[in-house]
Amino acid sequence: MTAGAPTDPIPLLVPDVPDPLSLLPYLQRMHAARYYSNGGPLVRELEDRFAERFGLGAEQVTTVASATLGLELVLQSLGLRAGSRVLMPTFTFAATATAVLRAGHVPVLCDVDADSWLLTPDIARGAHATDAVDAVLPVAALGMPHDMAAWQRFEDETGLPVVIDAAAGFGSQWLAGASGTLVFSLHATKSLPAGEGGFVVSSRPGLAARVRQLANFGINLDPASHLPVGALAAVGTNAKMSELHAAVALASLACWEQGAQARRALQREMQDALARAADGRIAWQLAGPAGAIAAPTLLCARMPDAACRGRLEALCAAQGIATRRWYQPLMHRMEALLPFCTLLPTPQADALAETLIGLPFFPKMDPAQMQRLTRVMEQAMRS
Template sequence: MSSAGQSTVPFTIPSVSGEVSDAVVKVLDSGWITTGPQTAAFEQEFADYLGAAHVVAVASCTTALELCLRGLELPPGSAVLTPSLTFCGAINAILHAGHRPVLVDIDEDTLVPSPETVAAAAARVKPAAMIVQNQGGYPVDVAALAEAAGLDRTRVVEDAAHGPGAARGGKPVGAESFAACFSFYATKNMPIGEGGAIATSDEGLQEKVRAMRLHGMSKDSWKRYLPGGSWRYDVKQVGLKANMTDVQASIGRAQLAALPEWQRRRAEIVAAYDAAFRDLPGLTLPQRNLGGIQHAWHLYQVRVPDRDAISAELEAAGVSTSVHFIPANQMTSYRDILGADECARVPVTDRVGEELLSLPLYPGLTPDGQDRVIAALTEALRTRS
């Protein structure tokens, strides 16, 4: 309980469609619960939602990133550009694929790399590939960043973990991507609990990652055990155990149907935050929807002075917050791997990273809960003005 005797406003609560329970029961009763017809149906429906040519469902966004990097068949130890303001899983995917992360600084207005920061990083090395991230749901300009890196689009992997619902120029994130990787983790806009997907316009890449998600086997168990199927299979390229199950896929199909309404609700909450915070001193609001950009609003990230103390004050007032993200260059393991010189290459990330604070933003956030968030942050900042 907070000091006022009220229950805490959680940072997030997963949204669950009313159709999920029935969908899961049907799968459990079907006699087939691993990768099979539900997974295939979910892949097609998510591809239709995005307007993508192909979707391959996998175990997580992290494994999606690794599978795509493996699918590029780069020489071992290749330099892969990545923002440092990212989740550790994205850095791990580069390392697990056998490559070397090269850190890229951000633009402080958008919280994503700019063509200038990408070009500066590319000038230090000759990158073989790049991971770009839609931070908080802000859709990056993939073409501009690829050009700045001197890379063909077929060497760019999009971390779209925050991307469902985002669009640029009227095209959803993932619609025309060579490789866009999505997350269905419990906190995401379309939560399954765990799970991910790869959207690609490339037939060859989808064939590779489809095989590699199941050890590199030429046929999954559904194809082997169908009437008339054969137990015989081949392994042409070493893969991972990274498939999605039909239980997960059935949840995903129900959640996908509810996603548009959830996105509408997120936009309502963001509009209320914007109106309340617009003139609040000491506060920098999140990236704006400008120039044909449709933000997915996975996160409402503000920048505040004295961030850690303000976060503690909000917690005492019964409002939970989070930070996205602790920059990778500040993590012990990555500092050991990359070295101090590389980790010093992202000064804007280091400065902005100390100011970022993510406020509660989820479809189930009540008007009363949002009022409490607004009141708590307003009070914390006014005592500092």
């Protein structure tokens, strides 16, 4: 069958990883150095590149094996007492909650803003006032960036540490002159793919260094320390990024800008076409003070009602068009999490979960695939 034929399935996502020829120079360097893990030259170069982008010192950035492990180790590095209450949105990927639990704390699940779909400082203030928490873990939902100046003011006012789960936010989420801590993912489906991996950016003194140590089992490597080199300074884990994943990330970084531009153009084209097909009756995630998503990786529409979403899902399934109810079930509807979480009122997140649908979106999506999707949207709306 030819690409884009009416009977071909349309996938939800297609990873945009650099081709083998683009990777070859980095792989050759890795092989020549005979360095494959444990903070090799490619990992150090990648960390330097990230530090330069964020305008920070190299000691304020560290890579990790995944964003999930990065979140766990950041939470461990904050020095919170065991069982601390960590405020986080119920509208997020499961890894946010599991990271809190695996760090030994209690997820306190709260609502999100109706337009941006983010946990905002105002929501956090209200939650803390009625049900005190010990830290806050906002999420850059679907890649939408947070206003870091607003979160810095929140930290200054409350004394609560804030860590942004920016897993999907590379290129969009910045410190923007404020203090803060960000954790990014380099998973294959993200805008900067390494296959697997992540990195931590933090202006908090010593935090990135602490994460780096914990990611290497917690072993002391500082000769000036009171501990012998090789002794455990803390109980960590193996969360180091490999040289192979750093090679893929460096190759991805080399072509990131043009990829981000193409993703933005595709998003505008698809949103406009789908909005016309839906006669303006669908809604999109709205940007806040920190701006829009610089390199979108997902396309999520809010349908007029649950019945309309159900019709669209059924029509898509019949035609081999993949869809996904992103971030659903909500965290407070996950049976495996419920015994370990505290739930605050979540009316906006509950309403969002009734109507949100993820639609196919990937680089090099062809016009025929887009036309099939818009026709299905028209059918769902006519019904």
